[in-house]
Amino acid sequence: MNFALILFVLVVITGIAWVADKLVFQKQRRVSAQAALAEFDARRAAMPGHGSGADFESSRSRLAEEKLRQPWWLEYSASFFPVILAVFVLRSFVVEPFKIPSGSMIPTLLIGDFILVNKYEYGLRLPVINKKIVSLGEPQRGDVMVFRYPKDPSLDYIKRVIGVPGDVVTYENKRLTVNGKPAQYDALPDYLDEERLSYSKHYKETLPGGAPHGILNDADRPAFVAGADPDFPFRENCTYNQQGVTCKVPSGHYFVMGDNRDNSLDSRYWGFVPDENIVGKAFLIWMNLGNLGRVGSFQ
Incomplete structure (x- = not known):
């Protein structure tokens, strides 16, 4: 419930x-x-x-x-x-705590991180029905956003905003392009996932108009998107090929992806996030029982 x-x-x-x-x-x-x-x-x-x-x-x-x-x-x-x-009142209009349950946002957020989400950054919403009553701002590229999963609104998901309404997002050969402008990638030392005991390629990614953040790629995973839902809303806005996918973000929706790119079910698979599903902007790790050094803000 x-x-x-x-x-x-x-x-x-x-x-x-x-x-x-x-x-x-x-x-x-x-x-x-x-x-x-x-x-x-x-x-x-x-x-x-x-x-x-x-x-x-x-x-x-x-x-x-x-x-x-x-x-x-x-x-x-x-x-x-x-x-x-x-x-x-605090939870509905100011901040709300969440716990990260999966590794889709590694290396930015780890399993077990307790985070705080700003509930007014994107406007004030009535609790329970989540209807926006006051508009204070909109999600920007690069924001880490919590939202209600479009296929099951009882579940809260967290991903990074890649495309805002009107953007054309291309993810091919594991590289992003937004409105024809490629994201910048700087190689970092390989990342050791202590949960899976495996190494991943680690990059600092900078989206056009966004702040830099870390992402992971698995060298042995193919670039194409396998198993995408054929019937998600505005599915006709997306074109899939052997190199990846290109989508035009419809009005009132957002294209989101996990930073752990080859281990994240996101907009590539189940479609766009409608504005009415937005919960807020994640901005702070306030606790990790296994690693107190995780506490602090993040990109």
Whole structure:
């Protein structure tokens, strides 16, 4: 079940309890406490010499406390409302944490990285339904973006933005060209994938108009795209050949790829990311339990 929906339901339930306590139950407890204290004081007045001193005041305070105390079900619901509301607002409109589950973004992001995603960089969206209500910016080439997987929106994916609306993206012979301008590649020392115990070709890639970032290529993997979905939306915008693929990005959509180019299922295979599926921009690794040196910002 969608965690945002669960959080929203909790906000509604605890919010109703909190409002009901402020408007109804709190007043009822006060009336009950006043009546009980009045009765207590009347009994005290009827017993001269037995209704004074520290013991009496202590008993009176305990009675007032008991009558004003929230019932357990209200205490656990209403008292948690401010905390749950704060978490809901923070997670929905400011930042949201994610954990990297796969190696498709190696070398930029590793399995086990805990990242933060900026939720307002690309505009404010209503939680649960993800509808944009305020436009503050658009994804740019080179951004690392979290989005809802178009084939199953219950899943969150993370990839790098390669093409924005209107771009013509060509990925042939494991090299990118955007709008006829080739990306720049600078060779780096081979990368050792400690999970797979294998080496990959490592490059610094700079997209036209984008910041440099690392990518990996496997020398023994072919350049052509095998197993692409034949029916994804705007499939007619893409042409496949033995060297790779060329796609024109439709309006309101984005072309994304993993940095681990030969080990990533991305727009080459299942198509474009619609704007309504965008979650936010990843910008920080805040924890990796196996490697604390991973903490920090990334490209």
